[in-house]
Amino acid sequence: MDSIVPEVKSRLNIVDVVGSYLRLTKSGTHWKACCPFHNEKSPSFMVNEERQMFHCFGCGKGGDMFSFVQEIEGIDFREALKLLADRAGVEVPEHRRTGILTQDGVERPDRGREILELTTKFFEKQLREGEGSKTALPYLRKRGISDESLATFRVGYSLPGWRHLNDFLVSRGYDPDELEEVGLVIAKDGRAGYYDRFRDRITFPITDIVGRIIGYSARVAPGSDESQAKYINTPETPLYHKSRAIYGIFQAKQAIKEVGETILVEGQMDVIACHQAGIRNTVAASGTALTGEHLDILKRYGNGIRLFFDMDGAGQEAAWKGTLLALGKEMSVSIVVLTEGKDAADAALENPEALRVAIRNAVPAPEFFLNRFADRYDISLPEGKKMVASDFAPLLSAMNSDIDRNYWRQQLSSRLRVEERALIGVLRRSDEDRARDFGRTRVEAKEDVRAVGASFSRRSDTVRDSIIGLLLSEANLLKDIRLPEAVREYLSLDPIYTAIVAKGGVSVTDSFSDEAMKRRAAGLLFEADKFVSEEKGYDFELRERRKGVFAELVSQLVSELRKEQLTTLAADIEEAKRNGDKKKEQELLGRLSGMTSKRG
Numbered sequence: 001m002d003s004i005v006p007e008v009k010s011r012l013n014i015v016d017v018v019g020s021y022l023r024l025t026k027s028g029t030h031w032k033a034c035c036p037f038h039n040e041k042s043p044s045f046m047v048n049e050e051r052q053m054f055h056c057f058g059c060g061k062g063g064d065m066f067s068f069v070q071e072i073e074g075i076d077f078r079e080a081l082k083l084l085a086d087r088a089g090v091e092v093p094e095h096r097r098t099g100i101l102t103q104d105g106v107e108r109p110d111r112g113r114e115i116l117e118l119t120t121k122f123f124e125k126q127l128r129e130g131e132g133s134k135t136a137l138p139y140l141r142k143r144g145i146s147d148e149s150l151a152t153f154r155v156g157y158s159l160p161g162w163r164h165l166n167d168f169l170v171s172r173g174y175d176p177d178e179l180e181e182v183g184l185v186i187a188k189d190g191r192a193g194y195y196d197r198f199r200d201r202i203t204f205p206i207t208d209i210v211g212r213i214i215g216y217s218a219r220v221a222p223g224s225d226e227s228q229a230k231y232i233n234t235p236e237t238p239l240y241h242k243s244r245a246i247y248g249i250f251q252a253k254q255a256i257k258e259v260g261e262t263i264l265v266e267g268q269m270d271v272i273a274c275h276q277a278g279i280r281n282t283v284a285a286s287g288t289a290l291t292g293e294h295l296d297i298l299k300r301y302g303n304g305i306r307l308f309f310d311m312d313g314a315g316q317e318a319a320w321k322g323t324l325l326a327l328g329k330e331m332s333v334s335i336v337v338l339t340e341g342k343d344a345a346d347a348a349l350e351n352p353e354a355l356r357v358a359i360r361n362a363v364p365a366p367e368f369f370l371n372r373f374a375d376r377y378d379i380s381l382p383e384g385k386k387m388v389a390s391d392f393a394p395l396l397s398a399m400n401s402d403i404d405r406n407y408w409r410q411q412l413s414s415r416l417r418v419e420e421r422a423l424i425g426v427l428r429r430s431d432e433d434r435a436r437d438f439g440r441t442r443v444e445a446k447e448d449v450r451a452v453g454a455s456f457s458r459r460s461d462t463v464r465d466s467i468i469g470l471l472l473s474e475a476n477l478l479k480d481i482r483l484p485e486a487v488r489e490y491l492s493l494d495p496i497y498t499a500i501v502a503k504g505g506v507s508v509t510d511s512f513s514d515e516a517m518k519r520r521a522a523g524l525l526f527e528a529d530k531f532v533s534e535e536k537g538y539d540f541e542l543r544e545r546r547k548g549v550f551a552e553l554v555s556q557l558v559s560e561l562r563k564e565q566l567t568t569l570a571a572d573i574e575e576a577k578r579n580g581d582k583k584k585e586q587e588l589l590g591r592l593s594g595m596t597s598k599r600g
């Protein structure tokens with residue numbers, strides 16, 4: 001571990017790593033982009049190539065390439081290490097790959113994931129060679145799914161009966177309550193014992209972004225008890241969260257990144273069939289409607305989304321809600337319409353070319369719904385116009401971009417042949433609804449974290465942060481300028497400062513094992529860089545400029561500390577007076593005069 005991290009860092013450039021997720025543009029000595037971790041319109045996310053660190057001035061996220069990958073992929077340090085090591089061509093010893101490796105290099109076994117991996121292999125075997133090869137496998141083949149696709153998506157089969165999986169896993173040394181924790185078995189009501197959750201079903205494993213199994217969606221097997229729910233899913237577990245789980249994301253993410261957009265379909269079979277037809281940027285929300293969290297994940301890979309649902313009542317409702325969510329995230333959202341009412345799976349397997357055309361011709365969602373509403377009412381009548389406008393209004397309200405909203409308001413008015421002014425009443429009502437629903441959270445989200453922080457922190461802390469930031473960029477400043485005792489003492493309370501003294505400047509961040517500390521260090525460093533570059537009046541070399549700023553800050557800190565000491569002392573004297581503690585008052589006054597006489 002100790003040698004792997006620096007090895008990976010030396011082979012990779014943070015600009016390339018971050019650049020594979022975001023479009024970075026060069027700006028002076030930095031690279032910048034709109035932050036992927038908070039919503040913003042002008043870029044405050046910076047990457048510093050020289051320092052190999054990033055920092056967002058908006059939301060405060062920051063750190064090195066490992067911090068970035070952990071944050072954007074939603075994975076732990078071990079997975080980030082594996083991912084970046086693979087990319088750098090650095091061998092990670094196999095024993096490091098099992099278990100959960102924390103940033104401190106502590107490894108603990110990851111039993112839950114082991115169990116799910118083993119279970120998936122068990123299910124796969126049952127489909128290919130076991131019971132499943134008689135009914136489930138022929139069914140899948142008949143639907144046109146190739147063996148290669150089955151292998152890619154690790155489709156399997158769970159045996160009928162109540163205890164097959166339970167007994168198999170227990171025989172491998174796992175406890176039933178461990179199996180329950182990952183959602184594979186259900187505790188019997190009242191009596192002791194457990195039974196299998198998935199029985200006589202085709203199993204579709206759901207993975208996280210790096211391909212580890214987190215749960216299953218399982219379809220009732222052909223010829224099985226059809227009165228059962230057609231699909232059942234893993235319940236919420238420590239590993240599986242349906243509001244974040246995306247079926248096919250591991251297989252699709254590269255393609256999504258390449259084309260910049262996702263195709264969202266309804267079910268597992270649709271995803272597999274689309275991939276098989278070469279449409280690899282396809283995923284599905286699994287066991288739930290599309291959520292904002294799903295979109296946050298997809299948006300990292302590309303800003304476009306094409307919704308491809310059955311246009312029955314439920315599908316249309318899902319498309320409408322998905323559109324509202326995606327517009328709120330300023331994603332470009334369109335609707336794929338198939339002329340014949342087929343589902344995605346059949347279309348992909350029967351006529352992939354026609355499907356590709358349909359995807360290419362997807363209609364921008366606002367246009368799609370405007371058409372739909374205009375067909376629904378008689379828009380030659382004022383009443384019809386009003387109905388269309390009020391049905392369409394929630395879409396306009398959901399749009400976060402003013403340009404989009406103005407454009408589609410114009411479209412609405414020209415379609416209805418009414419002046420935009422006439423629409424205002426209808427649209428405003430909807431805006432008010434939205435303000436009531438979303439207003440609070442939107443305002444809260446926009447609050448400037450730094451400003452709030454600054455107003456609550458002491459001036460001396462602010463100056464201290466600037467000093468430490470400068471030292472991170474140039475530890476040699478400590479040799480150039482002697483720190484007064486009081487300043488040194490005060491700074492020594494800060495762990496980043498003590499690390500700098502022990503190890504030197506920028507490289508010190510490599511030794512931080514704590515993400516929060518890394519983030520703070522990155523923030524201080526970037527703030528200091530900004531501060532120095534904005535500081536006019538120092539017309540020297542950068543090093544000299546830093547020195548000037550540093551000296552100035554140190555003397556500021558001296559006077560701030562002194563001021564704060566005086567304020568505290570004055571308050572203490574007041575308190576002693578109030579309490580009638582003459583002795584204490586005298587002692588404090590003596591200290592006060594000692595302090596003030598030292599002045600100058």
Ligand SMILES: [Zn+2]
Pocket residue numbers: 035036037038045056057058059060061
């Ligand atoms: Zn940010």
